[in-house]
Amino acid sequence: MTNPMPRGLRLLTAFCRLTGLHRTLCPLLGGMGLILVLHRVLPPSPGPRIMANARIEITPGFLEQLILFFRGRGYDIVSLDQVHDRICRGSSETPFVCFTFDDGYADALEVIHPVFRRQQAPFAVYLITGFPDRLLIPWWYMLEDLVLRQDPVCFTWQGREFCYPCSGADQREQAYAAIRQLILATPAGELDGCLEAIFAGTGIRAGDYDRLMLTWDMVRRMAADPLVTVGAHTVHHFNLRELPPDMVRREILASRQVIEEHIGGPVRHFAYPFGSPAEVGRREVEIAGQCGFATCTMVKEGTIVAGHRDHLAALPRVEVTGRYQDLTLVDLRRCGVLSLLRNGPQRVVTL
Ligand SMILES: [Zn+2]
Structure with missing residues (x-):
């Protein structure tokens, strides 16, 4: 691309x-x-x-x-x-x-x-x-699949509701960038909880992405x-x-x-x-x-x-x-x- x-x-x-x-x-x-x-x-x-x-x-x-x-x-x-x-x-x-x-x-x-x-x-x-x-979850590829497959992407994290429309390329890029920022700003100790909040119930499972890594x-x-x-x-x-x-x-x-x-x-x-x-x-x-x-x-x-x-x-x-x-x-x-x-x-x- x-x-x-x-x-x-x-x-x-x-x-x-x-x-x-x-x-x-x-x-x-x-x-x-x-x-x-x-x-x-x-x-x-x-x-x-x-x-x-x-x-x-x-x-x-x-x-x-x-x-x-x-x-x-x-x-x-x-x-x-x-x-x-x-x-x-x-x-x-x-x-x-x-x-x-x-x-x-x-x-x-x-x-x-x-x-x-x-x-x-x-x-x-x-x-x-x-x-x-296998200490890392390749969430950046999971997140790509999420914003490409789901519209809108909504989740609740730490009592806050997040919702991003994903109906066109620009919206998907924006949603990806915003959620990526949220994940990157999350302290290491809270990362698993944050990823769980974003991906639970989406059908996107971390284990399916292990094959990406050596x-x-x-x-x-x-x-x-x-x-x-x-x-x-x-x-x-x-x-x-x-x-x-x-x-x-x-x-x-x-x-x-x-x-x-x-x-x-x-x-x-x-x-x-x-x-x-x-x-x-x-x-x-x-x-x-x-x-x-x-x-x-x-x-x-x-x-x-x-x-x-x-x-x-x-x-x-x-x-x-x-x-x-x-x-x-x-x-x-x-x-x-x-x-x-x-x-x-x-x-x-x-x-
Ligand atoms: Zn690197």
């Missing part, structure tokens, strides 16, 4: 597609390479969707195109260990791209792994251990392949900025430990949940930095340069979403043009 781009971005990509002008900036702004952040890879679904979920999904065809796109431009597809080595060396004879997939959806094994095996290229999965440990057996099967790196991504995927420091440390270390126990090897890489400045600040970088990872990555537009040697706990990653599956846009990111627009002339994009 793709969406029309905002006008400015559409004009910029059309201009660059026509002129190729952005490529003149590549040697200047492209740095040594870049780390991509993706989530899910799935065949396009035929029915209506909610954008918040559709945006984290790209098609297998587009993933293959991405791999060929970077190979066609002389990029090495590298693992996170190799990213670390190249940053520490401070140089890279050929540019690199590193593919990372966040959270640990089942399609990492079912769809993504076969693509990378066929291409003989490495990739990484940053795993929320609450997925295979199991430990699937994680082990992937980790046995040298092409696959499993990184840590906390236990619960909380916004770390909102937690006390001892809980931030516990979320990070517990996820690493449980993955290491299951795969029988070290976990050297970490990605901050959500990963934008709204969820990652100096304190979080300091704590993660003390945990002894080789790299910690955020979600922020920026290419990798030698100066990142001093910022290994806050590396930028460029997000490729299902919203715009467009190779010219990827080319603008590869050449650092979007980073220039978002971050100004700063080369070492970090916190």
Whole structure:
């Protein structure tokens, strides 16, 4: 599912597609390479969707195109260990791209792994251990089905009545956004009660959504392949900025430990949940930095340069979403043009 781009971005990509002008900036702004952040890879679904979920999904065809796109431009597809080595060396004879997939959806094994095996290229999965440990309920997909199937969506929570009309695409998006906000604002201890209030009697059951998430057996099967790196991504995927420091440390270390126990090897890489400045600040970088990872990555537009040697706990990653599956846009990111627009002339994009 793709969406029309905002006008400015559409004009910029059309201009660059026509002129190729952005490529003149590549040697200047492209740095040594870049780390991509993706989530899910799935065949396009035929029915209506909610954008918040559709945006984290790209098609297998587009993933293959991405791999060929970077190979066609002389990029090495590298693992996170190799990213670390190249940053520490401070140089890279050929540019690199590193593919990372966040959270640990089942399609990492079912769809993504076969693509990378066929291409003989490495990739990484940053795993929320609450997925295979079944500590998390994928309510964001349950909620999508609810607003798509039911009109209106009404429930009572903490003595308040909520009712949202869901008869058209706009109303469904609004209902989804409002209920999502309510769930995200609910303290962890009350979450089960909140979800029960929303989904009771709707026929939408959490157990039916377990299949979306990797199991430990699937994680082990992937980790046995040298092409696959499993990184840590906390236990619960909380916004770390909102937690006390001892809980931030516990979320990070517990996820690493449980993955290491299951795969029988070290976990050297970490990605901050959500990963934008709204969820990652100096304190979080300091704590993660003390945990002894080789790299910690955020979600922020920026290419990798030698100066990142001093910022290994806050590396930028460029997000490729299902919203715009467009190779010219990827080319603008590869050449650092979007980073220039978002971050100004700063080369070492970090916190
Ligand atoms: Zn995540």
